[in-house]
Amino acid sequence: MSQMVDIKRISKSFGKTIALSEIDLTIEEGQFFALVGPSGSGKTTLLNILGGFVEPSAGRVFIAGQDVSSQPPARRPTTSMFQDYALFPHMSVGANVGFGLLMRKIPRAQRVSRVAAALEMVGLSGMSARRIHQLSGGQQQRVALARALVVEPKVLLLDEPLGALDLNLRRQMQQELLHIQKQVGTTFVHVTHDQEEAMSIADVITVMNNGHIEDVGPPARVYMKPRTLFTATFMGESNIFKGTVAARSDDSMAVDTAFGRLKVTGAAELGARVNLSIRPEQIIAADGEIQGQVPLGVLQVEEVSFFGTHHRCLGRHVKSNLPMIIRLPQHQAVGIGQDLNLSVQREDVVLLTQ
Amino acid sequence: MLKHFLQTTLKNIPAAVYVALVYFFIFLPVGVLLLFSFQDSLLPIPPFQGPSLRWYQAIFTDFRIMQALGNSLMVGVVSAALSCFLGFLAAYGLARYPVRGSGAIQWLLVAPLSVSYLIIGMGLLITFKTMAIPKSLSAVIIGHVVINLPLAFAIIYSQMGEQHANLERAARDLGAAEWQVLVLITLPLLWPALMASFFLSFTLSWDEFIIALLVSRFDVTLPVEIWSLLRSGLNPKTNAIGSMVFIVSILLVIITEMAVFGRRKSK
Numbered sequence: 136m137s138q139m140v141d142i143k144r145i146s147k148s149f150g151k152t153i154a155l156s157e158i159d160l161t162i163e164e165g166q167f168f169a170l171v172g173p174s175g176s177g178k179t180t181l182l183n184i185l186g187g188f189v190e191p192s193a194g195r196v197f198i199a200g201q202d203v204s205s206q207p208p209a210r211r212p213t214t215s216m217f218q219d220y221a222l223f224p225h226m227s228v229g230a231n232v233g234f235g236l237l238m239r240k241i242p243r244a245q246r247v248s249r250v251a252a253a254l255e256m257v258g259l260s261g262m263s264a265r266r267i268h269q270l271s272g273g274q275q276q277r278v279a280l281a282r283a284l285v286v287e288p289k290v291l292l293l294d295e296p297l298g299a300l301d302l303n304l305r306r307q308m309q310q311e312l313l314h315i316q317k318q319v320g321t322t323f324v325h326v327t328h329d330q331e332e333a334m335s336i337a338d339v340i341t342v343m344n345n346g347h348i349e350d351v352g353p354p355a356r357v358y359m360k361p362r363t364l365f366t367a368t369f370m371g372e373s374n375i376f377k378g379t380v381a382a383r384s385d386d387s388m389a390v391d392t393a394f395g396r397l398k399v400t401g402a403a404e405l406g407a408r409v410n411l412s413i414r415p416e417q418i419i420a421a422d423g424e425i426q427g428q429v430p431l432g433v434l435q436v437e438e439v440s441f442f443g444t445h446h447r448c449l450g451r452h453v454k455s456n457l458p459m460i461i462r463l464p465q466h467q468a469v470g471i472g473q474d475l476n477l478s479v480q481r482e483d484v485v486l487l488t489q
Numbered sequence: 490m491l492k493h494f495l496q497t498t499l500k501n502i503p504a505a506v507y508v509a510l511v512y513f514f515i516f517l518p519v520g521v522l523l524l525f526s527f528q529d530s531l532l533p534i535p536p537f538q539g540p541s542l543r544w545y546q547a548i549f550t551d552f553r554i555m556q557a558l559g560n561s562l563m564v565g566v567v568s569a570a571l572s573c574f575l576g577f578l579a580a581y582g583l584a585r586y587p588v589r590g591s592g593a594i595q596w597l598l599v600a601p602l603s604v605s606y607l608i609i610g611m612g613l614l615i616t617f618k619t620m621a622i623p624k625s626l627s628a629v630i631i632g633h634v635v636i637n638l639p640l641a642f643a644i645i646y647s648q649m650g651e652q653h654a655n656l657e658r659a660a661r662d663l664g665a666a667e668w669q670v671l672v673l674i675t676l677p678l679l680w681p682a683l684m685a686s687f688f689l690s691f692t693l694s695w696d697e698f699i700i701a702l703l704v705s706r707f708d709v710t711l712p713v714e715i716w717s718l719l720r721s722g723l724n725p726k727t728n729a730i731g732s733m734v735f736i737v738s739i740l741l742v743i744i745t746e747m748a749v750f751g752r753r754k755s756k
Contacts, residue, residue: 238664
């Protein structure tokens with residue numbers, strides 16, 4: 136795989152507000168790449184810079200090895216699927232899908248067959264003559280996808296395209312997007328504020344916050360070994376606690392915490408105050424015997440709620456009085472006021488470097 | 490059942506009478522005008538005699554009236570087209586580009602709507618005099634653009650929202666050049682608004698009298714011609730012309746409504 140998108144030191148400010156500060160990012164060819172972050176984190180601005188709709192204040196964008204920084208959207212090898220679909224209401228479904236081909240002066244016969252193939256790919260065969268307002272939200276979505284892909288862009292930009300759909304349709308469309316992406320092999324850059332969506336569809340996730348990148352990596356790594364405090368709390372729930380570095384060797388350290396001395400991998404100065412994180416579902420709770428490698432002490436349960444896939448318990452660590460969240464398996468129902476012995480696998484304690 | 494029916498019906502009777510009276514008084518003059526345009530005697534006053542088409546025959550063979558009619562059509566079409574064109578340019582610029590003092594510019598563009606035609610006419614008269622522009626149909630066209638441009642701008646601007654901007658963006662993304670965006674996306678989407686402002690501008694120009702009277706001289710528009718006919722006393726001929734003006738206006742209003750609301754319904 137070769138490099139498809141190369142973003143070099145991109146900055147953007149709107150007046151006095153800084154939307155992006157010195158972003159460096161590379162996206163491989165054929166990757167499903169997700170930009171995730173809260174609103175105002177700069178993810179949409181970055182996508183607009185890739186599409187050519189927003190001019191960066193500084194920095195350069197390369198797509199397929201070419202510097203496109205000063206090219207208008209029409210000249211870039213990218214197309215977009217917009218949040219509101221932006222389908223042309225005065226044209227038929229077929230004319231919408233064929234618009235990009237018409238602009239590229241593709242002969243009519245070829246246009247018709249490519250439009251038909253694109254509609255078939257998104258499951259809308261034979262709908263070419265329909266009007267846009269005759270379609271449901273999900274169908275309009277598919278037309279937007281077909282319209283963007285039919286011109287065979289090098290990179291497809293998706294700006295929260297599933298935002299307006301209800302949950303079930305949304306999960307279904309995520310699967311289809313993934314399926315279509317694997318089928319066509321085009322590089323997808325997908326912006327979303329839904330962490331689960333990002334994890335379930337992307338090969339690589341970039342977590343953005345306040346105009347900079349917090350973390351880049353495969354979903355499993357970003358979720359299980361978050362690099363920063365923000366990533367740990369934004370990508371799902373986490374127990375965050377402080378510690379002091381007591382000893383360090385080549386690639387591991389001993390950190391003094393409310394739970395005792397914990398061994399973690401990572402690097403920090405001796406004596407430094409650091410943040411550590413443990414995911415709620417990684418904590419093992421038992422009435423009696425401790426099952427994990429690292430004992431964490433006793434938790435008194437204060438609130439329990441059932442979420443279908445797990446029980447979510449809020450409680451306090453008895454020795455330190457720290458509030459904690461843990462997730463227990465469906466069959467392990469516990470009562471309020473109950474004491475649980477907590478433990479965790481050694482690799483599940485994560486040092487947050489920032 | 491019956492009692493209930495009677496009660497609701499009785500309750501509605503005053504409202505129905507009221508509405509009937511309102512429409513009666515609104516349309517009475519027009520009805521009388523139409524009726525006596527078919528009068529078969531020399532005076533358009535009761536009792537009604539006829540019906541006859543002699544006055545229609547008279548106006549269609551009257552050279553001056555036919556010339557005024559042609560002038561009115563020409564002034565209407567040209568001034569409405571100019572108003573739409575200029576209104577579109579102003580709306581496009583203000584809606585699509587960040588303009589410093591955009592609020593003040595919009596206010597200035599729409600402000601002439603609140604000035605009476607008489608004041609505008611006098612202003613134009615003085616301006617034309619100092620600029621040595623002679624009284625003519627061209628001057629009338631300029632006057633009608635002055636009164637119709639604000640309206641055309643307001644109608645077109647109101648239809649150029651964020652949603653249209655997104656569609657234009659999508660077209661550019663798919664490779665459309667600026668002129669293609671304009672021809673294939675912007676103008677088709679604005680078509681109902683453009684039609685509405687064209688026909689509305691035409692209707693207002695078609696009916697307009699004061700400015701046309703003040704700034705024209707030898708070639709006049711139909712309302713001015715009617716006025717000079719009226720000065721020589723009542724004549725069923727004026728009724729026939731009036732009816733014709735009214736029917737054309739009504740037709741245009743219906744076309745406008747269909748252009749604007751017909752499209753909206755289909756969405």
